[in-house]
Amino acid sequence: MATMAVQIAGSPDDIPLRTKLQRVERRRKLRAVSLVLPLLLFILIAFVLPIGRMIFNAIHDDTLLRLMPRTMAALNAWDGKDLPDETVYAALVGDLKQASAQKTAGAIAKRMNYELPGALSEVMSSARKASALSAGLYKEALIEINPFWGRHDAWSLLKRGRSAYTAFYLLRSVDYQYGPDSQIVTSPPENAIFRDIFLRTLGISIGVTAATLLLGFPVAYLLATLPPRSRNLLMILVVLPFWTSSLMRTIAWVVLLQDRGLVNDTLIALHVISQPAELIFNRVGTIVAMTHIQLPLTLLPIYSVMKTISPSLVRAARSLGAGPFYAFWKVYFPLTLPGIAAGCLLTFILCLGYYITPALVGGPADQMIGSFVAYYTNEDLNWGMASALGAILLSATLLLYYVFNKLVGADPIKVG
Amino acid sequence: MRAYPYDLDRARKKLQSIKRNIVVWSSTSAAGAGASGCTGEGRGSMPGMDNAFVKFSGVQKTYDGETLVVKNLNLDIARGEFLTMLGPSGSGKTTTLMMLAGFEAPTHGSLLLDGHSIDNVPPHKRDIGMVFQNYALFPHMTVEENLAFPLKVRKLGKLEIEARIKRVLDVVRLGAYGKRRPGQLSGGQQQRVALARALIFDPKLVLMDEPLGALDKQLREQMQLEIKHIHEDLGVTVVYVTHDQSEALTMSDRIAVFNEGAIQQLAAPAELYERPRNAFVAQFIGENNRLHGKVVAMNGATCKVEIAGAANVQALAINVEAGRPTVLSLRPERVRLNPMPGSLPNVFSAQIAEVIYLGDHVRIRASVCGQDDFVIKLPNSEGVAQVEPGAAIAIGWKTEDCRALDAQ
Numbered sequence: 001m002a003t004m005a006v007q008i009a010g011s012p013d014d015i016p017l018r019t020k021l022q023r024v025e026r027r028r029k030l031r032a033v034s035l036v037l038p039l040l041l042f043i044l045i046a047f048v049l050p051i052g053r054m055i056f057n058a059i060h061d062d063t064l065l066r067l068m069p070r071t072m073a074a075l076n077a078w079d080g081k082d083l084p085d086e087t088v089y090a091a092l093v094g095d096l097k098q099a100s101a102q103k104t105a106g107a108i109a110k111r112m113n114y115e116l117p118g119a120l121s122e123v124m125s126s127a128r129k130a131s132a133l134s135a136g137l138y139k140e141a142l143i144e145i146n147p148f149w150g151r152h153d154a155w156s157l158l159k160r161g162r163s164a165y166t167a168f169y170l171l172r173s174v175d176y177q178y179g180p181d182s183q184i185v186t187s188p189p190e191n192a193i194f195r196d197i198f199l200r201t202l203g204i205s206i207g208v209t210a211a212t213l214l215l216g217f218p219v220a221y222l223l224a225t226l227p228p229r230s231r232n233l234l235m236i237l238v239v240l241p242f243w244t245s246s247l248m249r250t251i252a253w254v255v256l257l258q259d260r261g262l263v264n265d266t267l268i269a270l271h272v273i274s275q276p277a278e279l280i281f282n283r284v285g286t287i288v289a290m291t292h293i294q295l296p297l298t299l300l301p302i303y304s305v306m307k308t309i310s311p312s313l314v315r316a317a318r319s320l321g322a323g324p325f326y327a328f329w330k331v332y333f334p335l336t337l338p339g340i341a342a343g344c345l346l347t348f349i350l351c352l353g354y355y356i357t358p359a360l361v362g363g364p365a366d367q368m369i370g371s372f373v374a375y376y377t378n379e380d381l382n383w384g385m386a387s388a389l390g391a392i393l394l395s396a397t398l399l400l401y402y403v404f405n406k407l408v409g410a411d412p413i414k415v416g
Numbered sequence: 417m418r419a420y421p422y423d424l425d426r427a428r429k430k431l432q433s434i435k436r437n438i439v440v441w442s443s444t445s446a447a448g449a450g451a452s453g454c455t456g457e458g459r460g461s462m463p464g465m466d467n468a469f470v471k472f473s474g475v476q477k478t479y480d481g482e483t484l485v486v487k488n489l490n491l492d493i494a495r496g497e498f499l500t501m502l503g504p505s506g507s508g509k510t511t512t513l514m515m516l517a518g519f520e521a522p523t524h525g526s527l528l529l530d531g532h533s534i535d536n537v538p539p540h541k542r543d544i545g546m547v548f549q550n551y552a553l554f555p556h557m558t559v560e561e562n563l564a565f566p567l568k569v570r571k572l573g574k575l576e577i578e579a580r581i582k583r584v585l586d587v588v589r590l591g592a593y594g595k596r597r598p599g600q601l602s603g604g605q606q607q608r609v610a611l612a613r614a615l616i617f618d619p620k621l622v623l624m625d626e627p628l629g630a631l632d633k634q635l636r637e638q639m640q641l642e643i644k645h646i647h648e649d650l651g652v653t654v655v656y657v658t659h660d661q662s663e664a665l666t667m668s669d670r671i672a673v674f675n676e677g678a679i680q681q682l683a684a685p686a687e688l689y690e691r692p693r694n695a696f697v698a699q700f701i702g703e704n705n706r707l708h709g710k711v712v713a714m715n716g717a718t719c720k721v722e723i724a725g726a727a728n729v730q731a732l733a734i735n736v737e738a739g740r741p742t743v744l745s746l747r748p749e750r751v752r753l754n755p756m757p758g759s760l761p762n763v764f765s766a767q768i769a770e771v772i773y774l775g776d777h778v779r780i781r782a783s784v785c786g787q788d789d790f791v792i793k794l795p796n797s798e799g800v801a802q803v804e805p806g807a808a809i810a811i812g813w814k815t816e817d818c819r820a821l822d823a824q
């Protein structure tokens with residue numbers, strides 16, 4: 001050790017070895033970072049920020065706080081028991097007048113309507129009439145104009161609006177909502193649709209994943225065992241669907257499966273059925289079309305794992321006395337599990353987000369959560385709901401992925 | 417063109433499927449100990465071996481319908497024998513082994529195991545243990561599970577399985593590794609597990625396809641001896657494939673030298689080295705000086721060969737005719753330096769080009785009869801010191817040490 005230290009200290013330029021190493025390392029790291037920087041920025045701008053924004057939108061809504069500042073301030077003093085007192089009503093009239101003048105009454109009305117169906121027209125008409133009110137007993141006057149302002153739940157809603165953060169959208173996404181006294185209650189049946197839709201999304205995704213696995217596994221096996229020339233041909237057939245737009249493929253299924261489509265015509269001509277079977281615009285059509293699109297994505301990871309399994313393993317099993325099926329089941333199949341897991345996970349997660357295909361070939365009862373996100377984003381312009389549904393889907397996906405990784409990550413196969 | 421039609425013979429009815437004989441480990445070890453006694457008599461292909469345990473008769477194999485990968489193979493293997501198939505890569509060794517194991521069907525001819533045709537017996541009913549080159553251990557199972565696999569298939573009891581695993585792990589000295597997975601073992605340990613797995617169900621026959629190919633030299637040599645000893649202890653019949661001649665010489669009772677799908681010579685190791693039957697075998701087994709010449713006269717068992725238009729060499733006539741070109745094969749260690757005049761029939765002068773000192777022996781490269789890659793191997797004893805590069809000395813050899821072979 002001592003001699004080494006002497007040597008280092010005595011090196012010609014007198015720079016310690018460690019410093020030199022750090023310098024070289026730093027240059028290397030800089031180069032590495034500069035290479036990944038464009039992708040990093042892209043992911044940040046196109047992925048992390050929007051998703052962060054979405055999750056934020058799911059819990060953040062300051063419409064009432066922003067557009068009704070007086071009411072919100074006055075409500076601080078309200079104990080939430082009976083109706084608020086005169087000062088609060090005075091503040092409300094002030095806010096309504098301002099809203100009417102600045103044309104923001106619509107936004108307020110819409111926001112309140114989310115939580116209290118029917119509030120839209122009440123608030124709009126009140127805003128219009130409020131401008132006629134002059135000083136006096138605002139409380140009675142307002143309730144006179146519109147009994148809506150005598151409702152306790154309307155005031156609970158406004159009191160909740162004092163915070164820029166709300167759990168309303170998230171609660172609504174899992175079929176809960178605020179009751180008249182701001183307590184959490186289950187949604188009434190006409191609003192309680194989202195649990196079903198999440199379950200439906202889950203069910204369709206599991207169904208499609210299972211279908212792609214059942215169809216894809218034998219093909220992957222064939223691909224992995226064929227001689228190279230025929231393998232290439234089959235491989236082209238497998239990835240061919242990738243080269244067509246998924247919209248085109250979906251529409252092709254409409255052509256095939258509709259009432260007077262190819263499949264029904266053939267079956268009727270063969271006298272298998274007398275009436276056209278309902279093959280499209282229902283669950284069958286949805287699963288068929290989605291399976292078709294997802295098949296290569298399940299198949300390819302399985303194939304790539306199968307290709308690495310040495311044929312001598314099955315031969316070894318056979319030579320040890322195992323029949324063809326036993327050798328396959330005990331030796332080959334367990335080794336394909338990582339591929340099956342990867343392929344199924346990929347397909348399953350992609351299925352969770354399907355939107356166009358169910359919209360085109362499914363019935364009303366086959367729409368998945370993606371359709372509702374699209375509806376709230378594009379038509380209802382309810383970004384809070386869209387974000388909340390999206391956030392729940394995202395967390396469910398991450399949770400599934402985590403559980404999956406726990407299960408597969410601990411798998412002994414990886415050690416081998 | 418399909419020159420070799422399928423043999424109708426293969427359609428003949430299956431005589432009897434192979435009975436699974438599951439014998440307790442120790443009982444075979446005791447019974448088989450004396451069975452490996454056919455070592456010395458390996459001359460030719462033993463056409464009349466009555467008790468042949470494995471019999472290839474007229475076996476041919478083609479994959480593409482054009483070239484024969486195995487050409488008319490006739491081979492008898494005795495019970496308890498250690499037979500090695502030795503040959504360069506692509507000579508059809510693996511194919512032959514795969515036909516015996518049942519993974520490839522012969523295009524023609526038939527195979528007998530223990531007196532019964534196995535042409536229609538699927539691999540898992542042949543009761544043949546097999547060790548693959550890459551070991552083919554099941555990566556998702558522990559060592560014990562790997563070893564239990566053939567026993568579970570045979571529906572042995574739990575206690576019996578455990579007892580056998582323990583015994584076989586002791587045989588291959590891996591007692592402490594039963595719970596590990598193959599990925600956690602070194603190459604040599606994996607190799608021993610593969611060996612144990614091929615032996616644990618007491619197969620009548622064990623096939624090994626270049627099992628030591630992936631190991632380093634030292635481990636390979638150690639494993640050669642281990643396999644040899646296990647073979648001797650258990651008395652199991654082994655068919656071993658390798659392209660390494662020293663491995664074949666070390667382990668085998670008999671060696672079948674393969675080239676281009678045909679057996680070139682089938683003999684015991686010493687016989688192969690001492691008396692190669694053709695130029696390929698002489699070249700493939702051990703080191704060998706090749707002198708190209710022409711047979712000028714036959715004289716019973718010997719012949720006179722003219723080299724480079726001048727020198728006349730007396731050689732053993734193996735497969736040559738008068739007037740035909742020949743290759744003389746001469747082992748480097750059979751060359752004498754400065755022979756006593758008149759003591760040897762073949763004496764020539766050699767121009768020494770290079771002397772390489774290798775500790776126990778010295779290699780000399782010299783120019784002899786116009787051929788400058790002539791090698792002489794001398795044990796490191798007194799005379800060596802006098803040999804200097806550039807010097808011209810007299811060398812000589814006996815007629816019996818020089819074999820006139822076909823010029824291929």
Ligand SMILES: Nc1ncnc2c1ncn2[C@@H]1O[C@H](COP(=O)(O)OP(=O)(O)O)[C@@H](O)[C@H]1O
Pocket residue numbers: 479480485503504505506507508509510511512
């Ligand atoms: N499955 C196969 N299909 C086609 N040709 C093969 C196959 N297996 C081996 N061959 C060919 O047969 C010849 C002999 O191969 P092989 O028996 O593996 O030789 P070795 O084991 O002596 O190296 C080689 O030319 C090889 O290319």
Ligand SMILES: [Mg+2]
Pocket residue numbers: 506509510511
């Ligand atoms: Mg081979």
